[in-house]
Amino acid sequence: MILPAALILDAALGEPEWLWSRLPHPAVxxxxxxxWCDVTLNRGGHRRVKxxxxxxxxxxxxxxxxxxxxxxxxxxxPEIVAAAILLAQRSLCDHVRAVAVGLRRGLPEGRRAVAMIVSRDTAAMDAAAVARSAxxxxxxxxxDGVIAPAFWFLVAGLPGMLVYKMVNTADSMIGYRTPRHEAFGWAAARTDDLLNLVPARLTAVLIALTAGRLRDLPAIRADAALHRSPNAGWPEAAMARALDVALAGPRSYDGTMRDFPFVxxxxxxxxxxxxxxxxVRRLWRAWAALLVLALAAAVA
Incomplete structure (x- = not known):
């Protein structure tokens, strides 16, 4: 019952500021x-091996x-607490909800709120782009923050969850096709793709299931293939269908507009x-479905 307890603990408490303002978060x-690995090893030749x-x-x-x-x-x-810390349902929903609150106050507030959770340029976004981004x-x-860590806990316990979070963190920091990181971050990026292969599709199924849209799975699969990521397109396509909105599409990174297709x-x-x-309501419904799966697995 460790995972169900951790899911509930994370949902109830999230990431208490009083604690993480005093101690370094495990993600930090x-x-x-x-x-340290980037600074120490990412130099000279044979960078892919390094x-x-x-x-x-x-x-x-x-x-x-x-x-x-x-x-x-x-x-x-200790395992319940550690697993709860490595989950991010409450904080995710709080951050996404904050964008809605900001937008209701005005477009500048919405842009500031969404800039906290996306890496794309936000200064010139209109309200629809802010909402799509959120x-x-x-x-x-x-x-990435809930279903995949829970999945790998079910597969391999806390070690599996921690390994996933470490790989995912590495991918988010060095898994980019830039001159500095294309070779050095190759292993992190490819491993992260592999570890998210099943969870991304499971996330899409949970979103579709709790939205009553399982019949849309073939369309979700087709939409996911339009996405630049082999995995991220699945939950985005499922959410797009659940809400009947077009997601992705053109957006700006570092001052350069990139013409991505709509999902x-x-x-x-x-x-x-x-x-x-x-x-946000769909996120909580998918979380509830995950909790039921975790309880069933614990009983089994």
Whole structure:
């Protein structure tokens, strides 16, 4: 019953500011470990090989951390707390909801709120682009921050969850096709793609199931193929169908407009705060379905 308890604990408490203002969050520690590998190993030749070595060191660090938690003589409580910390349902929904609140106050507030959760340029966004960005971020991070960690806990316990979070953190920091990171971050990016293969599709199924749209799975599969990511398109396509809005599409990064295709292009192109609120409700419904699965797995 460790995972169900962790899901409920995270949903109830989220990430208390009083705690993480005093202690470094595990995600921060993982980021520091990735940064150390980047600074120390990402130089000279054979960078792809060095990236593989870096990933192996990071995985070993994650497994060591899992072993230390397991060694605490307090029964299942340390694992429950650790797993809850590594989940992000409450904080995800809070951040997405904040964009809706900002938009209702005015476009500048909406832009400021969405800039907290996306990496694209936000200064010139209209209200529809702000809403699309929030919904896309919520959908993708439901997979990365909730479903995938829970899935890997079910597969391999806390070690599996920690390894996933470490790989995902590495991908978010060094898994880019830039001159500095294309070779060094190759192993992190490809491993993250592999570890998210099943969770991304499971996320799409949970969104569709709780929205009563399982009949749309063939269309969701087709829409997901339009996305630049092999995995992120699945939860985004499912959420687009659940809300009947068009997601993705053109957006600007570092001052350069990139012409990405729309996912569910026949959906509405003018979402706003109401659609963001509906997205948050869908996120919680998918979480509830995940909780039922976790309870069933625990009983089995």
């Amino acid at each position: 520690l993982m980021g520091r470990a990735v940064g 990236g593989v070595v870096a990933l192996a060191l990071l995985v070993a660090f994650a497994l060591l951390a899992a072993g230390l938690v397991a060694a605490i003589p307090l029964g299942p409580l 919904i896309e971020s919520g959908s993708e991070n439901l997979s 569910h292009p026949s959906g509405r192109r003018d979402p706003g705060a109401a659609e963001i609120g509906a997205c």
